[in-house]
Amino acid sequence: MARTQQIHAGEGTHPPTTRPDWPRLGSRIRTAREKLAIPLADLVSRAHVGEFTLRQVEAGEEDPGLRVIEILDSEFGAEGVLVDAWAQVYISHHVRAGSRVDQLHREAGQIRAFAPLVIPEHFQTESYTRALDRAERPLEPNYLVRDRPRLPRLMAGGSGPPFHCLVLDEAALHRTVESAETTRDQLAHLRRLARASYITVHVIPSGTPHHPGLRGAFWTLSFSPRHALAYTPHPRGPGHLVTDATHIKGYVDLFATLQGAALPADASLRLLDRTIDQTAQTRPAITTGNTATTADAAAPYAFDTAARAAAD
Template sequence: MGVDSRRDANQRNDNYEAASHTADWSRLGERIRAARKKLGLSLADLAEWVHVGEYTMGQIEAGEDDPGRRVIDLLDAKFGAEGVLADAWAQVYISHHVRSGSRVDQLQREASQIRAFSPLMLPDWYQTEAYHQALNRVERPMECTSYVADRPKLRSLMATGSGPPFHCLILDEAVLHRRVGTPEVMREQLAHLHRLAQASYITLHLIPSGTAHHPGLRGAFWTLDFSPRHTLAYTPHPRGPGALVTDATQIKGYIDLYATLQGAALPADASLTLLEETIEQAQPRKAITSGTTPDPGDPLAQHSSRHTRQRPAPAAAD
């Protein structure tokens, strides 16, 4: 096949994919328009209900705009669709991004629940900047640590921030003890993880070091839920953007594996206690004769002092 023939074939492919994308969103828009008319609502009424402009609502019904998960969930509830409309949107959303070659950071923005398992290091979302830079220095000693173009640009989680309604993280306990950077970097990272673990939309489970065997030793993976019936899996790589898993059988395998790992891990309350014990052990030890007090600027100083005050006094000797 000559260069011109290949170019023509690629152009036909692009045109076909663009047409498929438009047709998919158009069918979704038609379903929304039909449901609106069945309820006797005007376009303005529906736009007000989902808190978007009338023009935007018109673009959604015309198949020219992705409504996004927030709007589609409101529409699903308004129409009494019981998740059917949300499933239809999720199918189109996933198909579009997979065909477009989107990376996980472009897809995850609309996920309703994200589950992550990591046996070696904290996932990018949970890392402090110092921890992240320390990892980069080890993995990429000859590259500028402030600019890594091939990794997904994942937004850091904050205990008071917003994001997908729910994150669940399973870690091997060894991750808490594996030194990355200086002791100060690790103390800051553990304190950050502790704050996140107390957030209302984040759950942490730890697999204790004494667990002889568990089925997650082959590596890290995530699952991303977009609707009750549509989930993707993802395997992060040390180089490049990682791999999205779209095969339904493999995705089911990852979902089952995650459930098994949760069974091997401690409950959330016990995991938080274990994390607090690890934080306390990571505190720098002061010399007995120094007379120094903990630095109030240390992110773990208050945590350590609180645990010290709560300890009961030793019993008096006979």
């Protein structure tokens, strides 16, 4: 796996070698600037980035990053063309370098995640993550779990981009992970996130008939209106980045279908509120060595018609 290093022009990362695509983008930026007769010094003040860094960008020695390229696109009146060109280079560059999703996500404009079983990792509390690790890997200390990408935990006080949209099955809310307290804290954290300006949460009610998301979790990462990636997380290893354009479009369309099957954001938040109130009840826990009767295990998944009607 290629090592990564931070760059000065934005939040993106790139490996220190094999950068064949950036010179082409840099030449395009320089040509656009010169055609409009914009002095580099003027552009520095508008883009809020150093002149040395901009010279490196135009020379193809730096990735400008999404923030800077959006400013340049606006200054040049490119109507998104430069952003699309950057996104294409950024994706192809990182795919060739073998980058993982945690090295790619920070330059995404929007991340959409679907979760049918448990709340996805970047929405998790630390205790929820550790409980899942203990259940999946009972013989491995938590600090040794390093083979799976870990995105920074989302915070309710943060702001986008990236903007996040989560669709999850209601079953993921009712599934107790290790203890009622751990689960309740996780749901309270999810509620805070759902109220943040850069995060939207939609819940597919338990009573919903068969829907097309039952095969597993996936994400889509959009870097521009025309360029995206899809990602499927795995219990072990880095997961799978989907780079084929046809399959990516399929995941984008699938997410739109699942979002349509879910409750609106305000109704989802009300459902989340009720679920938090119910977590004091005893439920079977996902933890090593814990057992529960069939009746106990079935209880949390009973469909409450009155509650669903109120959510709708």
